[in-house]
Amino acid sequence: MQSVIKTVEWTDEGVVFIDQTKLPTEELYVTCRTYEEVAVAIKDMIVRGAPAIGVAAAMGIALGVRDAKVSTVTELRQVFGAICRTMGETRPTAVNLFWAIRRMQRKFEDLSNMPLAVLKTEMVLEAKRIHLEDIAANQAMGRFGAVLMPSEGGVLTHCNAGALATAGYGTALGVIRAAVESGKNIHVFADETRPFLQGSRLTAWELMKDGIDTTVISDNMAGAMMAQGKIKAVVVGADRIAANGDVANKIGTYTVAVLAKEHGIPFYVAAPWSTIDLETADGSQIPIEQRNPREVTHMAGKQLTPDNVHIENPAFDVTPSRYVTGIITDRGVAKAPYNESLRKLAQIETVSA
C-alpha cells in the first residue's frame, strides 16, 4: 500500500508541496521555484514533520545549487554556504533538517573537484536519493513496528507522523499502515493536536484516504479514552531523539506518555535513523522552538482569548526515555537502556530497504 499522497516532490519547475496549512478542506499543491521559497514553506509549515523537513531542505539546497548563477565551483561554494545557512535557520528542533544539510555539504565536498555542471547534477541526484531513502526507511520501520501493534483495538497517535510528515508512508502511521496490511484490526485514535491541529486536519485526512478507521479526539480526552480501555498502544513520531533515548516531539507527546505509563499501555516512538542525534546527550539539550502566540489565540480569524493575556506556545516537549517502551527505527527496535541499544544500531551502516 504505497500512499498516493505527494508530500514533497522534485519537478523541473521546482519543489512541489501539498499545502498542509489548507488541509483537510482544500487539497492544494504549491511549487517553490527558489531555495528561499522552500525555506519559507518550511518555516510557515506548508511542509512539516521532521523527515519531510529533511527531504524538503535537501531539495531546496539542490534547487539553489542548480539555479545558482555562477561560473566556477569556487563561486558556487560561496552561494552554497548561504543556501545552507538560510535552510538551517528555518526551524530549530527537528534534527533531520541539520542531518540533511550536513549530508548535502558532505556530498558537495566529495564532488568539489568535478566540473560545475556535474556537481550541480549530482547534488540534485543526492536530494532525490534522500527522498527515496526516506520512503524505504518508513517501510522498514513499518515492518519492524507492525509486530508490536495489538492484533485488534485502539491505537492512539499524537500530531501527524504520517505520509504527510515524511516522503511517504509515514513513521508512526507507517507502523500502523504496516500493521493493518498484515491483517491487524486497528482503530486509530487521533489526538487533534492543538494548536496547529495536525491530528484532526492531517492524520485523520490521510488515514481516511487509506480507509483506516479513525476517531478524532481533543487532546484532553486521551486520559478518559485510556481509562475506558479503548487504547491498547500508543505510537508517535519524533523530531529529535537524544543519545539516552529522550524524545523531542510535538507538544503534548509527554502528556500522552505519562498517561500511557499510568494505564500500563505501551508507548512507542517511530523515527528514521536521521532523527537520532547521538551528539545530543539528553533531552535537556534539545532546543525547543517557540511559535507565534497567534496559533493559540486565534482560529480561522476568530479571537479565542482576551487581549493581552500571556500565551505559551512551545512547538515541542521532551519525553524522558523512561516513558518509552521502544524506539522503532529503520535499523531495528531499540529498547532501554537506550544509550546502549541506540549505539548498537548506530553500527548498522545501511538502511534496510
Add this chain to the structure above:
Amino acid sequence: MQSVIKTVEWTDEGVVFIDQTKLPTEELYVTCRTYEEVAVAIKDMIVRGAPAIGVAAAMGIALGVRDAKVSTVTELRQVFGAICRTMGETRPTAVNLFWAIRRMQRKFEDLSNMPLAVLKTEMVLEAKRIHLEDIAANQAMGRFGAVLMPSEGGVLTHCNAGALATAGYGTALGVIRAAVESGKNIHVFADETRPFLQGSRLTAWELMKDGIDTTVISDNMAGAMMAQGKIKAVVVGADRIAANGDVANKIGTYTVAVLAKEHGIPFYVAAPWSTIDLETADGSQIPIEQRNPREVTHMAGKQLTPDNVHIENPAFDVTPSRYVTGIITDRGVAKAPYNESLRKLAQIETVSA
C-alpha cells in the same frame, strides 16, 4: 473583591445571562422571558458551570411559576411539574441542576396550602435565596481553600470554575481569588479546554478583568509546564462528586489529575455542597453527557476534520478520588478517605457564610 461579572440575574423582565458563547470578544447580555428560554440557554451553554446551572434552573422555575396562567394552586401544580421536567432534561451531569429542582419542589410542597399569589412570590424569593447562598458558598470555599494555595508560583486550572460558572466569585477561581486577596503571589495557568474553550475564552477573560496574572496554554501543554516546574498546585471545579470522592468534571480533568500525581503536585477540587451527590456511590454511576460532534469538527464556521471521520465528544470525565488531594467545600475541606470525610461534612447543616 466581589466580581462585577453578572453571570445570572433576576429582573422583573426575566432571567438575564451574560452570553458565554460570545465571550471573550463580545460582552452581550440576553434576557430569557420564559422558563423555556431559560432551559434553552442552559442546553446551548449560554450559561454553564454546575453551580450557575443550578441557580439558572431555580430562576427559570420561579419565572415559569410566576407567569403561569392558572387560577388555583392545583392548576399550578400541574404546570409546575411540566416546568421541572423541562428544566431536568437540559443537561444530565451537573447534579446542581437536580439539586436546585428538588429544592424548588420541596419549597412548593411546603407552601402548597398558601394562597396562589403568596406561593408565586415565595418561589421567586427561594430562587433569589439560592442565588445569594451560592455566592456565600463560593466565598466560604475561598476562605477554606486560600490557605492550601502556594504562597507564590503557578496554579493550573482547567475549564472555567469561576464567577461565570457560579452566581459570582467562583469555586476554583474563588479559591484563587481569595488566595490573591490574602496576599499570595499567584500566576494562573489556564488550560484552553477544548472543544468549548472555557479556559481561553472565559477563565482568562474573568481573571484579566480582576487583574490576576494569567497564561493560556493548550491542554496538551500541561505536562510540559509541570515538568518545567511551573505549576505548584492544581485547582478545578466539579459537576458532580460521588460519595466516595470520585469527581465528574470537564473533559480533560482526569488527564490533569494523572499529570499532577506524576509530578507530585497537589490536585484540589472546589465545589459547593450542592455538587456533592451522596446518593451516587462512585464515579461509574455518574451519567456523562455526549455533546454535538460539531464542537470538535468545526470552529468559527471552519471545518477542522475530514468528512465522515468518527468523533468522540464526552463533555466530562471522572477523576477517581485517589488522585484528589482535597475537596474544598463551603463546609470545609474533605480529605481521603472521602466516604468518611464527606459524610462528616454532610452533618453540618448550614452554609457558613
